[in-house]
Amino acid sequence: MALPAQDDRTLPAVVLAELDRRPLDEVLSEVQALLDQHGHLIVVSSQAVSEGVRRRLHTVRSILESDRIALFQPDLPPLGLAVLARQLRQLASCDLTPGVLASAGRLLTHYIHAGALLGSVTKLDRVPVGLRAHAKSWVPGTQFAVLAHPEPQLVRIGPDATLNGPEFGTWMLVAKGQLQSEWIGTALAPAWNVLGLREATLPAESASWWGTGRLVEFCTFLPDLSVLYQLVTSVRQSVCHWCGIDVIGDRCVFCSATAPVHENQIQAR
Incomplete structure (x- = not known):
């Protein structure tokens, strides 16, 4: 998930490797x-990380008794998550x-469109797949375009195949697996009017997340x-009533406290 820096100001990432295999100390x-x-x-x-990694993260946070550690696990495919990490x-x-x-x-997360071109959807369980798509997945050469975020969508690749894209100017990042196809660059990117296209290395967890290594x-x-x-600073900020840190939204990412419901809010309901 540690993508190359987008510019000179982008801070480097720290990779916490093999959390569930290394000694706890x-x-x-x-x-x-x-x-x-x-x-x-x-x-x-x-x-897509293992349950062992998930437990280890919570164990470390608990032992250190630290509200200065935010555990963030959004519902994004691996490449989309890597992009989000770089934006942070x-x-x-x-x-x-x-x-x-x-x-x-x-x-x-709301401004990220993430998906994949798949050679099979037989093991795809993170996006709804109908019986017809499952049946067609057994036909040699069949490919599917899948959008996982923000709204799930699945189409069989054909002359008129398309996916619902962003309504604002974006760049596109592409990571190729074992599937050979230029459809994303020649069809999807122009349809979405992307401002530019770049390639990246396929994340290690992508095959597991999508259920196949035959993907782009x-x-x-x-x-x-x-x-x-500008997007972040335009949102109203508040102070967490529990730990006192500045936040945006209704839940503190560090201590997990939610904003209290005041009496006038209850009466309004």
Whole structure:
């Protein structure tokens, strides 16, 4: 998920590798050192990670008794998640407080369109697949275009095949797996009026997430730091009533406290 920097200001990523395989003391020392160096830590992980990794993250946070660790696991395919992580790295160079930066992840997720071109959907369980698509998946040479976010969509590749794309200017990132196809670059990108197209290495978890290694994953995103910053700073900020950190939205990403419901709000309902 550690994509190359988008610009000179993009901060480097720290990869917490093999969390469930390394000794707990070693992982604790690494995370504590990061907290000592940076003050706060935003851990972005895929929903495709193993249960062991998920448990280890919560164990580390619990043992360190730290409200300075935000565990963020949005419902995005691996490439889309990698793009989101890079956007947070871009924003980390700005004058945003840790709580606002961590909360920005939820906001920016709405501006990401992520999907893949698949050679088979027989093992795809993260996007609704009808029986007809399953049956056609057994036909040699059949390919499917799948949009996982923001709204699930699946179409069989043909002359008129298309997916619902963003209604604003974006760049597209493409990561090729074992499937040989130029459909994304020659058909989908022009249909979505993308401003530019770049290639990336396929994330290690993509085959598991999509149920096949015969795929080409794609994601559109807002690349400009100024636009990202304007989006985040235009949202009303508030102070978490529990830990006192600045946040946007109704739930603190660090301590998980939700905004209290005041008496006048209850009467309004």
